[in-house]
Structures are given as structure tokens and as C-alpha cells.
Amino acid sequence: MKLNRRAFVGTGMAAASTLGAPMVHAASHGIPKVVVVGGGAGGATAARYIAKDSAGEIDVTLIEPTRSYYTCFFSNLYIGGFWDLENLSHSYGKLASDYGINVVHDWATGVDRDAKTVALAGGGSVPYDRLILSPGIDFVDGSVPGWDVSAQNAMPHAYKGGSQTELLKAQIMAMPEGGTYVMVAPPNPYRCPPGPYERISMVAHVLKANNPTAKIIIADPKANFSKQGLFEEGWQKHYSGMITRIGPDFGGENVTVDPAAMTVDVDGEVINADVVNVIPAQKAGLICEAAGLTDGNWAPVDGHSMVSRLDENIHILGDATNQGDMPKSGFSANSQAKVAAMAVRGALTGSRVFPAKYSNTCWSLIATDDGVKVGAAYEPNDEKIASVSSFVSQTGEDVAMRKATYEESIGWYEGITTDMFG
Amino acid sequence: MLGAAYGWTARDHRAQELVALTDRLTQLEKRNSSLQEQASRSADLHARLSELETALAAALRDAESARQAALVETPAAEMARPAPEPVVADAAALDFGDPEKGREVFAQCTSCHQIGQGAEDRIGPHLNGIFGRRAGAHEGFRYSDDMKMMGADGLTWELANLDAYLENPKALVSRTRMNFAGLKDPQDRSDILAYLRQFSASPQNIPEAAPTAQPREVDLSPEVLAIVGDTDYGEYLASECKTCHQQDGSDKGIPAITNWPTEDFVVAMHAYKRQIRPHPVMQMMASRLSDEEIAALAAYFAQGE
Numbered sequence: 001m002k003l004n005r006r007a008f009v010g011t012g013m014a015a016a017s018t019l020g021a022p023m024v025h026a027a028s029h030g031i032p033k034v035v036v037v038g039g040g041a042g043g044a045t046a047a048r049y050i051a052k053d054s055a056g057e058i059d060v061t062l063i064e065p066t067r068s069y070y071t072c073f074f075s076n077l078y079i080g081g082f083w084d085l086e087n088l089s090h091s092y093g094k095l096a097s098d099y100g101i102n103v104v105h106d107w108a109t110g111v112d113r114d115a116k117t118v119a120l121a122g123g124g125s126v127p128y129d130r131l132i133l134s135p136g137i138d139f140v141d142g143s144v145p146g147w148d149v150s151a152q153n154a155m156p157h158a159y160k161g162g163s164q165t166e167l168l169k170a171q172i173m174a175m176p177e178g179g180t181y182v183m184v185a186p187p188n189p190y191r192c193p194p195g196p197y198e199r200i201s202m203v204a205h206v207l208k209a210n211n212p213t214a215k216i217i218i219a220d221p222k223a224n225f226s227k228q229g230l231f232e233e234g235w236q237k238h239y240s241g242m243i244t245r246i247g248p249d250f251g252g253e254n255v256t257v258d259p260a261a262m263t264v265d266v267d268g269e270v271i272n273a274d275v276v277n278v279i280p281a282q283k284a285g286l287i288c289e290a291a292g293l294t295d296g297n298w299a300p301v302d303g304h305s306m307v308s309r310l311d312e313n314i315h316i317l318g319d320a321t322n323q324g325d326m327p328k329s330g331f332s333a334n335s336q337a338k339v340a341a342m343a344v345r346g347a348l349t350g351s352r353v354f355p356a357k358y359s360n361t362c363w364s365l366i367a368t369d370d371g372v373k374v375g376a377a378y379e380p381n382d383e384k385i386a387s388v389s390s391f392v393s394q395t396g397e398d399v400a401m402r403k404a405t406y407e408e409s410i411g412w413y414e415g416i417t418t419d420m421f422g
Numbered sequence: 423m424l425g426a427a428y429g430w431t432a433r434d435h436r437a438q439e440l441v442a443l444t445d446r447l448t449q450l451e452k453r454n455s456s457l458q459e460q461a462s463r464s465a466d467l468h469a470r471l472s473e474l475e476t477a478l479a480a481a482l483r484d485a486e487s488a489r490q491a492a493l494v495e496t497p498a499a500e501m502a503r504p505a506p507e508p509v510v511a512d513a514a515a516l517d518f519g520d521p522e523k524g525r526e527v528f529a530q531c532t533s534c535h536q537i538g539q540g541a542e543d544r545i546g547p548h549l550n551g552i553f554g555r556r557a558g559a560h561e562g563f564r565y566s567d568d569m570k571m572m573g574a575d576g577l578t579w580e581l582a583n584l585d586a587y588l589e590n591p592k593a594l595v596s597r598t599r600m601n602f603a604g605l606k607d608p609q610d611r612s613d614i615l616a617y618l619r620q621f622s623a624s625p626q627n628i629p630e631a632a633p634t635a636q637p638r639e640v641d642l643s644p645e646v647l648a649i650v651g652d653t654d655y656g657e658y659l660a661s662e663c664k665t666c667h668q669q670d671g672s673d674k675g676i677p678a679i680t681n682w683p684t685e686d687f688v689v690a691m692h693a694y695k696r697q698i699r700p701h702p703v704m705q706m707m708a709s710r711l712s713d714e715e716i717a718a719l720a721a722y723f724a725q726g727e
Contacts, residue, residue: 049661331665338661354658357710361666361703377706389709391702404675408666408703411675415666 031059032348035118035128037108037287039064039092041073042134042317042333044420049341051099057349061102061126062095063118069421070161073192073330074413077365079158079169080202081209088161094422108135111291113311130344133293134317134333135285136160137191140297143281144184146257154259155276158199159191171275172203178213179274182264184255185220186279189298191319191328193226194374196279198364201231204239205367217273218245219266221253226327227364227374233395234366284320298322303380304356305343306336315340324384325376332360334416356380363409369399371406442578449581453517517581519609524617527610533639534600537621545686546600553622555579557595564681566672568597584618585611592673601677639693646692647685649717656722659715662707663723679723687720 036047039062047062054060070088077083095101107121111133117125139157141148147155158168172181181203185196200218207214216239225231235243246252251267257278258264264271283289283297293299293308299316300309301323308314317340318333326332339356346353361375376390393405528537534546541548547563558565558573565573572595577583587594588611590604605611663679671680679687693699694708695716711719 334665335662338658342658352654352658354655357659357662359662359665359707373703375703375706377710379710389706391706407675409675411668411673412666414674415664415668415676418669419661419664 031057032129033059033061033127034130034132034344034348035126036060036062036132036134037064037118038134038136038285038318039066039069039103040134040136040318040333041071041330041416041420042337043132044069044092044095045334045337046132046134046315046317046341046344047101048095048099048420048422049338050344051095051101053341053351054345054349056100058345059102060100061104061128062092063104063106063108063120063126064092065105065107066162067091067105070165071330071413071417072159072161072165075158075161075165076195076198076202078165079172079199080205080365082202082365082368085166088165090417090421092421098422108287109290111287111293111314113291113314116313129313129348131314132317132340132344133285133287133291133299133314133320134337135287135320137282137284137319137328138286140281140283143187144255144257144278147184147259147278147280151257151259151278154262155257155278157279158277159186159195159279159282168275168277172206173210175207175211175214175274177211178215179211180215180217180271181207181275181277182217182219182271182273184257184264184276184278184280185218185222185225185252187221187253187281189328190279190282192362193327193329194231194362194364197225197227197231198366199277200243201234201239201364201366204235204242208239208242212242214242216243217264217271218243219252219255219264220245220247221255223248226362227372227392229395230372230393231364231366234370234372238367238370282319284316288316288320295322302382303358303378303385306340307343315344324378324380325387326358326360326378326385327362329360329362330416331362331412332358334419335359358385361412363405363412365406365409369403369406371402371404371409372397373405373409439576439578442576442580445582446580449517456517517612518616518619519612519614521613521616521620524613524615527605527614528617531602531614537618545682549618550621552579552584552618553581564671566595566597566599566678568595568672569599581615584615588614597672597674599671599673599678601673639689639698640696642689642692646713646717647688649713651684651717651719651721652714653718653722653725655715656718656720659711659719660722663719666703682720682723684717684720684724687723688716691716691719 034050036043039047043062043064047060050058051060069090069092070085071090074083075088078085078088092103096103104120104126108118109121110119111117111131112119112125116129116131117127118131119125137160139149152164153167156164156168156171158164175181183196183200196218200216204216207216246266254267256265257276259276262273262276264273264276284294284299288294288299291314293310293314293316299320299322301307301316301321302309303323306315306317306321306323308316317336319328321336323336326336335358339358342351342353345351356379358378359375360378361373363371363373365371372393374390374392376387378385379388380386534544535549536542536544537549541550543560543563547560555578556573557577557579558569558571583594588605591598591600591602605614666676667679668674668676669680671678690699691708691711694701694704695711697705699705708716
């Protein structure tokens with residue numbers, strides 16, 4: 001009876017899956033199993049919502065290598081000196097103790113999609129009925145000639161939270177008087193569209209106070225970038241004379257680096273730098289490629305349920321996906337996780353499934369109490385997740401509004417991290 | 423007074439009450455002496471005024487007789503005697519301001535607080551009898567934990583701490599659910615406190631035309647207001663709200679939305695949807711919600727966690 005009910009009550013996707021694959025998980029091996037790979041804004045949220053809302057009807061395992069998770073979002077505030085590193089750190093303790101999630105600190109190295117198991121670096125494998133992959137990003141080899149991951153100590157990316165963030169901050173603080181910081185900005189699409197430019201603002205903020213004659217150079221392959229008018233207005237106002245951006249019209253897309261010599265070659269002009277922050281081109285976290293779920297650099301998904309277009313038992317969340325109009329952000333991943341959690345519960349336990357709705361807002365800090373934001377609401381169609389309405393902060397806003405926007409962003413951080421980690 | 427509020431951690435209520443009462447007494451004594459001082463100043467001024475009037479009349483008489491002596495052939499001219507300049511005592515030294523002005527300042531509070539005859543708890547508690555009420559102790563209203571703690575620690579509302587709370591709510595009660603930045607102008611605060619005071623000192627004086635009949639921000643049909651929300655759907659939709667709004671109902675740069683009366687929630691969301699309320703994120707979020715979806719959210723959030 002339960003099986004029939006699920007077949008009819010579940011989503012179209014779930015019903016379709018019953019034709020090809022056995023759907024009798026509950027009957028065949030007891031309580032259905034969901035495995036989540038990646039404990040960030042997508043994975044931790046999905047694990048928590050499934051565990052919370054299924055109230056014991058689904059067994060949830062979360063595979064995440066780090067014991068303390070450092071959010072990448074808001075790490076720029078640490079670089080700017082507004083936050084301590086501890087503010088960015090979160091543990092998985094509550095997900096285990098309060099929600100009964102089996103938290104496994106290990107690397108997922110591969111997926112056997114026929115056997116429906118996830119291989120672990122530490123040996124062994126974990127079976128699943130539904131798998132959720134939320135691995136974030138990895139870097140495209142060779143996208144910045146001269147740079148690879150072995151050079152990330154000399155030229156940090158600081159585009160995954162944690163030790164890289166700390167390293168970049170230490171290098172900035174150790175710059176000689178009047179020294180040069182160079183950012184090699186990434187091509188689209190990449191994680192957190194305003195992130196590199198908020199970082200420029202924060203680096204300028206900290207240098208203005210400690211090393212005011214220092215120079216900041218951005219080599220940028222993109223003609224335009226997120227919140228450009230707002231950032232440029234802010235840089236003019238707060239950091240006049242410190243920042244130079246070399247766009248593609250001046251060769252900003254033609255960059256090679258030499259980590260040993262600490263030089264950056266921008267279209268033939270060699271810059272001697274003290275800190276080089278290389279943010280390479282990005283792609284889906286490696287596990288997606290290893291599982292054969294990518295098309296090009298990203299993993300395509302159906303926006304109605306975030307299910308992979310290449311495997312009906314696997315949902316993929318966040319930065320790793322190609323879903324349509326949503327930016328790659330923690331907010332987006334969190335929003336997508338709730339839709340996927342609902343779809344997975346619907347498929348495995350027959351719970352109610354409602355139409356997917358998504359949203360995103362990205363706040364950025366330009367200077368003390370000078371916050372701006374951009375956001376949009378999204379709904380899926382059969383092609384993609386499409387933007388249905390949007391807003392952005394305006395240039396020339398008064399200081400009270402900018403301060404309120406910054407305070408709002410702090411509220412959001414509290415909200416989303418509670419939503420992720422309980 | 424305010425610093426003491428932060429330091430209150432002991433649970434010895436009677437001792438704390440004694441402190442609060444002593445404070446109140448000191449304050450009343452101070453106010454009493456300030457009034458007496460003003461009364462005596464006022465009497466002095468009256469005396470000086472009549473002195474001046476007498477002197478002026480005498481001077482006028484002298485001038486008149488001098489003029490008549492100088493112009494013997496001219497009959498006594500009719501001269502209008504100028505009125506003396508009125509002298510007004512300075513009355514701005516009172517602790518409480520002007521309740522009429524306070525009523526106007528209070529308009530910004532009415533979306534959450536009712537006061538007067540028939541006032542009920544809404545998003546915030548009603549404010550009848552707020553003076554002398556223990557913080558966080560009004561029966562039937564769900565306060566933040568911090569507010570309850572302050573009340574348990576002995577915070578009782580009176581002029582000085584209400585003034586401090588109105589100036590910066592979070593400075594006094596750090597995780598209060600009251601989402602209000604504060605009234606920076608001391609005159610506004612003393613006016614509003616004079617207004618609130620009218621509904622505390624002698625409740626029988628509450629005006630009959632109660633100021634509780636507030637027009638709604640948006641005009642909603644009874645059908646829309648009558649929609650019974652689907653709480654399951656509301657729970658799913660609410661997951662989107664919880665990305666920003668604190669699930670424990672505290673306010674950290676983003677207001678709390680838990681435990682709102684259903685109708686207030688519905689009205690607020692429609693006000694965002696119609697862009698009457700200004701916040702761009704909320705306008706966007708509300709813009710795509712149907713009447714049923716708004717009702718579902720309201721029903722879900724009204725039930726609490």
C-alpha cells in the first residue's frame with residue numbers, strides 16, 4: 001500500500017524513476033537512506049531539513065572532510081578586519097546530536113551509480129537510496145598560466161573558506177610599506193559574483209588604515225562585474241587613488257603568473273607584486289566529474305527538484321550546478337537545498353511536495369557601515385531556473401540606509417548559519 | 423539607572439524591587455521639588471510683573487502731567503495706554519513632555535502597539551498601565567527570553583528606563599523582539615512618555631474615543647482576510663524566510679517574525695506586495711506570493727515553533 005501511495009503521491013520525477021529502477025527501498029532494506037556529500041550551505045541545509053522533517057523516517061548521512069567548517073561567505077569581513085576568524089567557524093555537533101545525522105568526516109572520492117554507493121577516501125563505502133551532492137567548486141587547471149594548486153601558498157586563492165583566507169590576510173598584513181597587491185579575477189561563471197570586488201574593498205580598507213601608500217591592482221577578464229556601479233562609487237569615495245582595475249580592453253584577460261618570482265604579467269607588462277591573489281576559473285567540485293554527472297564544467301540539474309539531468313537518484317546543489325539564472329552563492333545553495341530536501345522526502349516517504357520557489361540575496365561591504373545588496377526571486381521552468389523579479393541597491397543611497405543594509409547582512413549570516421547547522 | 427539594569431543578575435526580587443521603588447521615590451521627590459521650585463519662580467515673576475505694571479503706570483502719569491504742563495493751550499490728549507508685554511515663565515524643565523505631541527510621535531508605534539480603551543496585544547504588547555509594569559511580565563504576551571530575564575531580574579518600567587529603552591531598545595534589552603531603532607530626539611521621548619503616562623497613572627481617565635481604531639495599512643477584502651492558511655505549505659514557504667529571519671524570534675539586524683497575530687502578518691505581507699512598505703527584499707519576496715500563500719505563511723508563523 002505504501003509503495004503505491006508513494007508512486008502516485010510523489011513527484012513526476014519520482015514516479016518516472018519507478019519505471020527504470022527499483023523504488024522499494026523501504027521494503028527492500030528498511031528505512032530509506034539519504035547520503036549528502038558536502039557540508040556547506042547546500043549540503044548541511046539539505047541534511048538538516050531532511051532529518052528534521054522526516055522525523056526518523058529517513059536515515060541521513062553527511063560526508064564532509066572538515067570538522068570545523070569555515071564559511072567562505074563573509075570571509076572578506078575577516079580580511080577587512082571587521083570579523084574574527086572564529087565568527088566564520090561552525091561545527092557539525094548539533095546536526096549529529098539534535099538531528100540524528102550520521103556525520104562522517106571523510107572525503108567522498110567516487111560514486112558507483114549502479115550499486116548506489118559512495119566511496120570514501122578512508123576506505124569503505126556508504127549505500128544510498130537518494131544521493132545529494134553539494135561539493136562546491138574546484139579550479140580549472142591551467143586557467144591562469146603559471147598557477148596551479150601547488151602554488152596556492154605563494155599565491156593564495158582564498159576562494160574556499162578556512163586556511164586560505166587566513167593565509168591571504170597574513171600576507172596582506174605583512175606587505176611592505178607602499179607594496180602592491182594584485183588580484184587575478186576569475187571569468188564567469190564563478191562562486192559569489194560580487195565576492196572578488198568586496199574583497200578588493202576589504203583589502204583597501206585594511207591597507208588604508210595600515211599601509212595607505214599601498215597599491216591594489218585587479219586584472220580582470222570580464223568587461224563588467226556584479227554591482228559594478230556601486231563598487232566603483234565606493235572605491236572613489238573611500239579609497240581614492242588606491243585601486244586600479246585592468247579590464248579586457250587593456251589586456252586583463254591575458255594574464256600569466258610566476259609564483260617563484262612573485263610577478264604577474266598582464267598582456268606583456270610585468271608587475272612585481274607583494275601579494276598575488278589568484279582566483280582561477282572554476283568548475284563543479286571534483287566528485288561531480290568523478291561520478292560522470294557533469295556536462296562541460298558544471299553539473300546540469302532540473303530546477304523543479306534539483307535532480308541531476310543525468311541520474312534520477314542524485315540531486316546536486318549549489319555552486320557545482322548548471323541550473324539557470326541563479327548566481328553561485330551560499331544563499332542560492334541554501335534555497336536549492338530546501339527544494340531538494342522536499343523532493344527527496346516526497347520521493348522516499350510520500351510527504352507533500354509543493355512547487356519549487358527560490359531566492360537569493362548577496363550583501364557586500366564596501367567600507368565601514370557601507371553595505372550594499374543585490375537579489376532576485378526565481379522559479380523553475382522545464383529549461384532552467386528563471387529569474388522572476390530582482391532588485392539592487394542604488395548609487396547615492398544615504399549613510400543610514402547603507403548602515404541598515406550592513407546590519408541586515410549580519411542578521412542574514414546569523415539566520416543562514418542557524419539554518420545550516422541548527 | 424541604566425547601567426544598573428545591565429548589572430542586574432541576582433534573583434533577589436525583593437531587594438531589586440526595593441531598589442526600583444527607591445529610585446522611583448527619589449525621582450518623584452526630585453520632580454516634586456522641581457515643581458515647587460517652578461511654582462515659586464512663577465510667584466516671583468507674578469510679583470515682578472505687577473511691580474513693573476505699577477512702575478509703568480506711574481511713569482505714564484508723570485509723562486502725561488509733564489506734557490500738559492509743556493503744552494498749556496492744548497487740551498489733554500487722549501492717549502492709549504500701551505499694554506504691558508506679557509512675561510511667560512520657562513516651562514521646559516519638566517520631565518514629562520507634551521502628551522498631545524506625544525500622541526503624534528506615537529503614530530509610528532501603532533503598527534505594533536495599541537493603547538487606550540480596548541487595546542489588545544498585537545505584534546507588541548498593549549501599553550495600558552506600562553508605568554509600573556514589570557518588564558516581560560504582561561500576562562499572555564510572548565516576550566523574548568531577554569525581556570523576561572530583565573523582568574525577572576527586577577526591571578520595572580518607569581520614566582528613566584522607558585526613556586533609555588525608547589532611545590535604543592537593544593542597548594537596554596539586547597535580544598528584544600522589538601524591532602525599532604530608537605527615538606534619538608529627547609523631546610520626542612519625553613512627549614511620548616507624557617502620552618503613555620496618561621494611560622498608566624489613572625486608568626479611569628482613558629479617553630472614550632480610543633485611539634485603537636487604526637486604519638489598516640492596506641485595504642484587504644474580508645475574503646482575503648478570511649483565508650485559512652495551509653500550515654504544511656506555510657512551513658515549506660517559511661523555510662525561505664528562515665534563511666534571514668532568526669528562528670528563535672530574536673532580532674539581529676533583521677526583525678523577528680515569529681508569533682505574530684495572523685492578521686498583522688497578512689496585512690504586512692500585502693503591504694510589501696503592493697510596495698506600500700519600502701524594503702526591496704521583502705517587496706520581492708512578497709511580490710510572488712499569492713493570497714493563499716500569504717495566508718499559509720501567516721498560519722504557520724502564528725503557531726510558533
